[in-house]
Amino acid sequence: MAEQSAEIGFKKDTVSKLLSCFFKEEKTKLSGDAALLMAEMLKIFVQEAAVRSQKQAESEDCDQVDIEHFEKILPQLLLDF
Amino acid sequence: MKMSVDKDETLQRLKAAVHYTVGRLCQKTGEDHRREFSRQVVAAIAETTFRQCDIFAKDLEAFARHAKRSTVTAEDVKLAARRSTALSIYIQNKSEELNQEQKDLKKKNTGKRKSRETEEESRE
Numbered sequence: 001m002a003e004q005s006a007e008i009g010f011k012k013d014t015v016s017k018l019l020s021c022f023f024k025e026e027k028t029k030l031s032g033d034a035a036l037l038m039a040e041m042l043k044i045f046v047q048e049a050a051v052r053s054q055k056q057a058e059s060e061d062c063d064q065v066d067i068e069h070f071e072k073i074l075p076q077l078l079l080d081f
Numbered sequence: 082m083k084m085s086v087d088k089d090e091t092l093q094r095l096k097a098a099v100h101y102t103v104g105r106l107c108q109k110t111g112e113d114h115r116r117e118f119s120r121q122v123v124a125a126i127a128e129t130t131f132r133q134c135d136i137f138a139k140d141l142e143a144f145a146r147h148a149k150r151s152t153v154t155a156e157d158v159k160l161a162a163r164r165s166t167a168l169s170i171y172i173q174n175k176s177e178e179l180n181q182e183q184k185d186l187k188k189k190n191t192g193k194r195k196s197r198e199t200e201e202e203s204r205e
Contacts, residue, residue, distance in 0.1 A: 044171070
């Protein structure tokens with residue numbers, strides 16, 4: 001069970017389909033390695049968003065992380081990725 | 082017409098999948114810091130992640146095409162992670178880890194090469 005919670009993340013298939021949907025040309029494909037790396041990258045993106053929002057909420061002494069906290073960290077988050 | 086409807090449905094399903102994973106990751110972060118994430122913030126992070134995917138996909142496609150390939154490879158992903166040094170290093174390490182795993186798998190399958198690869202490892 002502990003192992004399962006340590007491995008929260010995006011599935012390779014999900015990432016692969018998601019990216020393929022956004023490609024402009026139909027012939028563009030995604031290698032298996034690239035899909036796994038992108039899954040990792042998206043996980044980091046979400047974790048960064050969550051941790052930074054959480055820190056913002058902490059600095060404002062709020063118990064709940066709300067959208068206003070995310071709004072404040074969003075510009076820098078997007079500049080970092 | 083039918084194709085665009087199908088594609089739309091696929092996108093909605095993918096969006097739901099992203100939302101689910103974002104929810105779980107937020108919950109995990111919240112548990113670690115004893116804070117709860119509101120439903121709206123989870124939805125906002127999910128939406129942002131989804132749109133970021135669009136940007137990543139277009140970048141990766143352009144990188145691959147620039148290298149005269151039609152398949153996006155790990156090299157393109159490394160290039161997509163260039164803006165932050167820490168992220169770039171992390172992705173490069175992950176990529177090496179993946180390569181190593183594949184090597185190990187091959188080693189299991191072909192026992193003949195075993196002695197040569199352990200020699201290489203000891204040199205490293």
